[in-house]
Amino acid sequence: MIKVGIALAVFCSFFAVNHAHAANNLPSQVNYRVLLAHNSLIIHRNGSYTMQVVRVVEPLNATGVQNLSQVNIAYPGNFAKLKVIKAYTEDPDGTRHTVVASEIFKQSTHSAIAAPFLSDGVNESIIFPAVSPGDTIHIQYDLTYAHPYLPGIYALSAVLDPSMLVNKAIIAMDHAGNEHLKVYEGRSGNGWQSGASEFRGAMTHVAVPPLGTPAPSQYAGVAVLSTADSWKALADAYNQLAASSTEVTPTIHKTALKIAEGHDGEQAITNIYHWIQQNIHGVSVNYETAGFKPLPAEETLQRGVGDSNAKVALMCAMLHSLGIAAVPAMISQSARFKEYPGVDPFAFDHFLIYLPQKQRFMDLAYRYVAADGLPVQDAGRPVLITGNHPEMTMTPPPDVGMPLLSQTDEFTLKGSELSGSEEVMASGYMAQEERSAISGLKGRRLLKVIRDAFYAQGGVGDVNAVSFLNRHDLEKPFGIRLNLNRAGEFVPGKVFSVSLPEMHHISAALVPFASSMQRSTPSLTTPVNLHFTLKIKIPEEYRPLYLPDNERLKTSVGDYKVSFAFKNGVFTENKSLVLNHFIVSPETFPELRKITALALESDHQALVLEESA
Structure with missing residues (x-):
């Protein structure tokens, strides 16, 4: 039986510009151009995989120099390893200034510091020397993962961001001849050309979007390479990983009964929801460095701290102990209101709880939300319901029939x-x-x-x-x-x-x-x-x-x-x-x-x- 899972999806923001266009014709907000951005995901026969990245960028002004002189690479320290192959600054005359080992610093990510039991994120900072406008910054590195985030599914995605400049953008996937894996391609918007398990992007102009514009993935070109052919496969993979975290223990059952105060049904749901809101401290976690497996519900209860994933697992366990059906749901809180064109786990960055019998979504991350309400950050967005009946659907939009x-x-x-x-x-x-x-x-x-x-x-x-x-x-x-x-x-x-x-x-x-x-x-x-x-x-x-x-x-x-x-x-x-x-x-x-x-x-x-x- 083939195990289904999910791997890291790399988010890249690309835009293409022709060299023939002079830099002084660009909007003032454009501070650099990306000459090459090539990301390849190589799947190894033992299930591990390597993300190979080659990137060449050119700062156009002092702001661009400030933004590009330091490159930060974040990854999960407990099962990934970074290898910098080359990193240097090149002057217009061809002189190279190589980054020395002492200018590469490793530190924990913010989420790993705030909640080390939830995240083992590592951030490596690479400081480039002698950078001036018109120079080029070159970096090539391999990021190798011992195993996927969830077993078996690998994905890579990119968005053509209209506020950025890139001469050439390539994303590619190599499954190393594994017969049980197939690469599925999906795209929406303009700018991407597909090949054999790859996409290439190029554009000839740049337009900085005005205020009040949604996320680029709402309207710009999106390309996805994935070994999963349906959102159901992704939901099944999450179910496989998170099932043990919602285990009902005697402590969970006893606590749920106490919080419910003898009630069942709607009142029990409301009591438990507000109790977790007020008693489990919320922390923000980047799932690219923390992974998708939530802490066991009882551990979250004992620690009194959890991210949205852990809080949802705790509430699911408490409701299950009272005979109430509840499952996690995956959502993105970015300003994107349509589904990704391909199956990409990192299209999501937040977790809700879903009550199938009431067809209701609830968010435990916000302290002042009513049990029958949703924060506006969750409303009207694509959401993947997990559990025994997985479904990609939409959260309800705000009801504007009455004054808010x-x-x-x-x-x-x-x-x-x-x-x-x-x-x-x-x-x-x-x-x-x-x-x-x-x-x-x-x-x-x-x-x-x-x-x-x-x-x-x-x-x-x-x-x-x-x-x-x-x-x-x-x-x-x-x-x-x-x-x-x-x-x-x-x-x-x-x-x-x-x-x-x-x-x-x-x-x-x-x-x-x-x-x-x-x-x-x-x-x-x-x-x-x-x-x-x-x-x-x-x-x-x-x-x-x-x-x-x-x-x-x-x-x-x-x-x-x-x-x-x-x-x-x-x-x-x-x-x-x-x-x-x-x-x-x-x-x-x-x-x-x-x-x-x-x-x-x-x-x-x-x-x-x-x-x-």
């Missing part, structure tokens, strides 16, 4: 200031974000943070008091109420104007799209439903000289509307923004741009008052 955040400001105009209250109610992922922003704060420290945020958003005046609704009950919407005054925004007279308070969340969601009329790359938005109500009690001796125009714009990407009214001495503004999707295509970007222009323009409205007759 509502803000109501009620002020009274007195002299030269507005005094009153601001109340914010948040639900879904926005409740988690609002709670996280004030995590651990109380008393004067809490008031200082809120005041600083008020001033940072352009407020003038003071915040006098703060109160909360459901601050610690994660299963309910979160509310915060501020008593404040806004001073110095107007000078009373026969006719004067009052600058209207704004809802910062609306402008923050749209500012990245204000600088360009059209785009050639997709745009990354966050699905939102925001509502803002402003009420100002006007003194009897004044009335509005006029009211700003009501506006409404509804498009395929979202909906924006604003309205104004004056009745019984109270001026009222109602404003809302709904964005429906994470990804806006270049074809529909003009619609997003119209919403942005209208919303930002309405943010600068003023209320003009005159003395009553």
Whole structure:
């Protein structure tokens, strides 16, 4: 029987440029070019494999020199070994400056220092001598692994990143004639040409994507070489590796019963989820240096520390002990919302728990997420469900059918200031974000943070008091109420104007799209439903000289509307923004741009008052 597993997938970001193009025609953000990037994965008959890397780069300016003079190579120290074959700097006249052994430093990775029981990551730093703009930096090394990360599947992938320059990019795989292995090729986007178990990439121009652009793997060329032909094979490999980590022990069962407090079903799930959130400290781990095998659930329980993989294994074991089905699920938290074109384990960097009977995903890595919610970093993304019924599917996107955040400001105009209250109610992922922003704060420290945020958003005046609704009950919407005054925004007279308070969340969601009329790359938005109500009690001796125009714009990407009214001495503004999707295509970007222009323009409205007759 052939064992199925998974090996290291190397992520390379490539872009190609023709030598005929002068460096001074490049965007200012481009600091170097890669002349050659050749990565080959060679599988040995004993199951080990070697990643052979040849790389030649040229810094174009001082920033490029700073970025390239040190090369860092990270790998798992417990089953991989690095051999540097050659490393040198070459001047334009051909003079070579070789890296000496004393300029190669080995140290533990950050995750290995933070949690050595989770990761044995090693980082080797190679310092290149005498580097100046126009020189070339050459490196060739072999990274040999004693065994795959998971038994039997080997994968290599690369992304053509439009913000980088490369003359030639090659990824190749050699299975050394192993008859039980076959290399499957997959690609999406432009720039890659396939050969016999290899891809070659080349492009002739560079375009630096603007702000608000998703990960390159969402829209650029992606190439994958893999010995797995389906995501099911990858899930089966993970199941094989992680099965023992979810073992139900007497300690696990006893702890689960205690946390459940006699409940079963939904309440037991909620209790255990929140207990792990609050009692198991989270650490971040790079699976390329740590591997995919989680710690045994009981060890994670005893240590009180774990990455997302270990936390999921612990919760699975606890739920299994109560007869509740649960399996791990693999996801990437990068801004990528479509599946890789080939089977690549390192397309994932995070773990969720999946409840098959409820068809629900849960994330244990975030302290302030409700049991029935997902952080926005997990929403709308490809996810691989493991277990007995593996499936590649999508996590649900945020529900924007109801307001995720509502803000109501009620002020009274007195002299030269507005005094009153601001109340914010948040639900879904926005409740988690609002709670996280004030995590651990109380008393004067809490008031200082809120005041600083008020001033940072352009407020003038003071915040006098703060109160909360459901601050610690994660299963309910979160509310915060501020008593404040806004001073110095107007000078009373026969006719004067009052600058209207704004809802910062609306402008923050749209500012990245204000600088360009059209785009050639997709745009990354966050699905939102925001509502803002402003009420100002006007003194009897004044009335509005006029009211700003009501506006409404509804498009395929979202909906924006604003309205104004004056009745019984109270001026009222109602404003809302709904964005429906994470990804806006270049074809529909003009619609997003119209919403942005209208919303930002309405943010600068003023209320003009005159003395009553």
